[in-house]
Amino acid sequence: MTAFPSPLAGYLLVAALLFAIGLAGALVRRNAILVLIGIELMLNAANLNLIAFWRYGPNPQLLTGLMFAIFSIAVAAAEAAVGLGLVISIYRHAHTTDLDHISRMKG
C-alpha cells in the first residue's frame, strides 16, 4: 500500500479530485441548484486540505488549521442559505432554474 509518497499526499490528491469534480459540476450543469452543490463540494475540498495540513503539519496543538476549517464550514453554511434563497427568488421570477435561460440581468 505505497501508492502515495505519504499519507498527506493521499489526502491532498483526494481533495484535488473533489475540487475538480465540484468545479466541473459548477461549470457544466444547467441547474442552478446543482451549481451550488458544486460550489459546496469545492469548499469541502478546501476544508479537507486544511485539516490534512493541520494533522500532518508542525504544531497541531495550536489548532490553526482545524479552527480555519470550522469557520469555513460556518461560512459555507451561510453561503448555502443565501444561495438557495436566491435560486428560489429567481425561480419565482423567471419560472425556471435553467442557467442557460437565465442569462440576462434585466428580467
Added chain:
Amino acid sequence: MTIVFYLLAALTLAGALAAFLLRHLIHAALAVTVSFAGLALLFLSLDAQFAGFAQILIYIGAVAILVVFAILLTRADIPKEGVFSRSWLVGLIIAAGVFAVLGWAVLESIGGIPQQNLAPAISVHDIGSALVGRYVLPLEIVALLLTSATIGAVIVAMHEREGGK
C-alpha cells in the same frame, strides 16, 4: 495509507461523481449527501473529531435538507435539452486542467514538506478554550455573518407583494 482511507476516498469521490452525473435532482442531492458523509469520516480519520461531527451536523443535517427543500420548491423538471450546459466541453477542459495543475503541484512539492505522524492530543476542552480565547473575534464575526445571512436569505426568498416590482 490504510485500507480505510481508500474506502473513504472512494465513497467520497463516488458520491461527488454521482451528484455530477445523475439526471434527477433529488438523486443528485442524495448522492452529494453520501459525499458529505464520506468527508466527515475522512475528517474523523484525520483525528479531527470536532470538525467531523460539525460536518455531519451542518452538511448532512442542514445543507442537504436545504437543498432538498429548494429542489421541491422549484419543482425543477429534467430539461429536454439534457442536464449539461451548451458549453460543457469548455467546462470539462477547465476542470481537467485545474486537476492536472493541482495534482502536479502536490506530487512535486510533497517531498519538501515537513511531516509528523503523531496523532495530536486535542480535546474538546482545548477547542472550546481556543474558540473563546484566541479566536474570539472570528467567532463573533461568524455569529454576525450567520445572523445577517439568515435575515438576508429570508428577505431574498420572501414573496414579493403585488405591484412592488
